[in-house]
Amino acid sequence: MTEDEMIARGREMFDRCYGGVVPAPRKVDAKGYSGMSLKMFNDFWGDERLSFREKRLVVMGVLAGQGADPAAFVTHAKSALGNGELTADELRAVVLMALPYAGYPSVSRLNFALESLVAEIEKTA
Numbered sequence: 550m551t552e553d554e555m556i557a558r559g560r561e562m563f564d565r566c567y568g569g570v571v572p573a574p575r576k577v578d579a580k581g582y583s584g585m586s587l588k589m590f591n592d593f594w595g596d597e598r599l600s601f602r603e604k605r606l607v608v609m610g611v612l613a614g615q616g617a618d619p620a621a622f623v624t625h626a627k628s629a630l631g632n633g634e635l636t637a638d639e640l641r642a643v644v645l646m647a648l649p650y651a652g653y654p655s656v657s658r659l660n661f662a663l664e665s666l667v668a669e670i671e672k673t674a
Contacts, residue, residue: 555588559592566628605628613644622663627666
């Protein structure tokens with residue numbers, strides 16, 4: 550696969566992953582951050598050994614475990630909801646499952662962010 554093909558497939562995986570929640574980079578520099586990111590999406594999100602749902606759960610678990618910015622978790626939660634990979638109740642279960650492993654300070658921020666997202670979505674539905 551050529552570098553251009555990896556980037557093109559990476560863009561497809563990026564769009565499939567985020568479902569419009571995060572826009573794909575417009576201008577891509579193959580050796581810069583945008584190109585490297587899209588090649589990563591080709592390699593990791595394009596690997597078919599795990600479903601997108603399973604990959605999403607891994608990513609969300611890592612984000613919870615690292616105490617990452619809740620915005621990153623919410624981006625994946627919103628994408629999972631929009632793509633039909635997880636329901637709001639399943640996302641709540643992800644947060645609850647992370648609690649004993651990642652700790653209350655990290656997970657409480659994710660819970661608040663997730664509940665805010667769910668309330669926003671339910672208000673517009």
